[in-house]
Amino acid sequence: DGGITQSPKYLFRKEGQNVTLSCEQNLNHDAMYWYRQDPGQGLRLIYYSQIVNDFQKGDIAEGYSVSREKKESFPLTVTSAQKNPTAFYLCASSTAGDIAGELFFGEGSRLTVL
Amino acid sequence: AQSVTQLDSHVSVSEGTPVLLRCNYSSSYSPSLFWYVQHPNKGLQLLLKYTSAATLVKGINGFEAEFKKSETSFHLTKPSAHMSDAAEYFCVVSYTGGFKTIFGAGTRLFVKA
Numbered sequence: 001d002g003g004i005t006q007s008p009k010y011l012f013r014k015e016g017q018n019v020t021l022s023c024e025q026n027l028n029h030d031a032m033y034w035y036r037q038d039p040g041q042g043l044r045l046i047y048y049s050q051i052v053n054d055f056q057k058g059d060i061a062e063g064y065s066v067s068r069e070k071k072e073s074f075p076l077t078v079t080s081a082q083k084n085p086t087a088f089y090l091c092a093s094s095t096a097g098d099i100a101g102e103l104f105f106g107e108g109s110r111l112t113v114l
Numbered sequence: 115a116q117s118v119t120q121l122d123s124h125v126s127v128s129e130g131t132p133v134l135l136r137c138n139y140s141s142s143y144s145p146s147l148f149w150y151v152q153h154p155n156k157g158l159q160l161l162l163k164y165t166s167a168a169t170l171v172k173g174i175n176g177f178e179a180e181f182k183k184s185e186t187s188f189h190l191t192k193p194s195a196h197m198s199d200a201a202e203y204f205c206v207v208s209y210t211g212g213f214k215t216i217f218g219a220g221t222r223l224f225v226k227a
Contacts, residue, residue, distance in 0.1 A: 004157075040123065041219060042204065042217035043158075101209075101214075102148065102160060103150075103158070105158045107155075107157045108155065
């Protein structure tokens with residue numbers, strides 16, 4: 001079945017450590033996204049990528065980094081520069097040419113900083 | 115500026131009664147509108163979408179929404195709530211594909227037995 005796989009589902013980090021969240025899709029979608037979700041705030045866009053080897057900052061990119069070396073993969077690194085990294089992180093993808101903009105989501109990764 | 119407002123942070127209904135989740139948007143363009151559902155610790159799943167075709171949109175699990183341009187609203191309804199409908203619901207506005215996507219803050223739906 002086609003879909004988006006995020007790993008790990010739960011992750012604990014000590015302050016000062018970088019962590020990388022994995023996102024893999026087999027939907028053959030060109031566009032991929034990372035969102036952060038905090039209670040009562042909806043979803044906020046961290047980074048997005050429309051094509052391999054290219055990505056753009058979203059609304060809250062500070063303290064995060066991404067890469068897009070393969071169409072299927074869009075990993076997110078939460079660096080030690082992110083002041084408040086505890087959150088639920090969601091990866092999504094879409095067909096870039098779809099003006100309706102439907103997003104397909106993974107099941108999320110919950111990061112907790114100890 | 116584009117924005118989306120979900121008018122209720124929490125809605126509580128009894129099983130078997132109607133559900134109404136309210137959403138208003140502001141836009142200078144003709145948007146695509148969506149409702150997504152999220153169960154605890156899960157990703158979001160598309161319920162339905164409006165893309166300038168019929169104004170009454172039917173989705174999965176008996177949900178539907180009506181696009182009212184004059185009221186800039188896209189309220190989500192269901193005639194009879196089921197316990198499995200308890201979740202968080204997001205109203206979403208999109209322009210130019212997914213790159214300009216704005217999420218509402220979400221409405222938590224509680225369903226009482």
